[in-house]
Amino acid sequence: MAKKEIVAYSQQMFENIKHVDENGTEFWYARELQKALEYTEYGKFLPVIEKAIEACRKTGFDEGNHFSHVSEMVRIGSGATFGR
Numbered sequence: 001m002a003k004k005e006i007v008a009y010s011q012q013m014f015e016n017i018k019h020v021d022e023n024g025t026e027f028w029y030a031r032e033l034q035k036a037l038e039y040t041e042y043g044k045f046l047p048v049i050e051k052a053i054e055a056c057r058k059t060g061f062d063e064g065n066h067f068s069h070v071s072e073m074v075r076i077g078s079g080a081t082f083g084r
Contacts, residue, residue, distance in 0.1 A: 009037070029070065 017032040034045040049067075056063045 007038070027068075 013036055014028070017028055017036055019027050019029070021027065030045065030049055031042060034042050037045070037048075039045040039048075053063050053067050056066050
């Protein structure tokens with residue numbers, strides 16, 4: 001069995017993709033985290049998100065206060081957009 005490499009991520013990396021809403025609440029988009037954490041496919045990152053949501057639930061926190069489902073609009077060849 002191959003040993004998994006442990007990667008050190010800097011706080012600055014997360015600061016670079018952090019967003020702040022009108023109330024000053026910090027948040028991150030999963031698709032940006034996926035790229036920052038070097039997941040090549042979003043589908044492979046989804047189980048990581050599900051584990052984080054489950055951990056949130058198990059510690060007694062309301063997942064709705066910590067996770068929001070957001071659709072990203074993507075421009076297609078005709079110039080139209082659709083959610084993904």
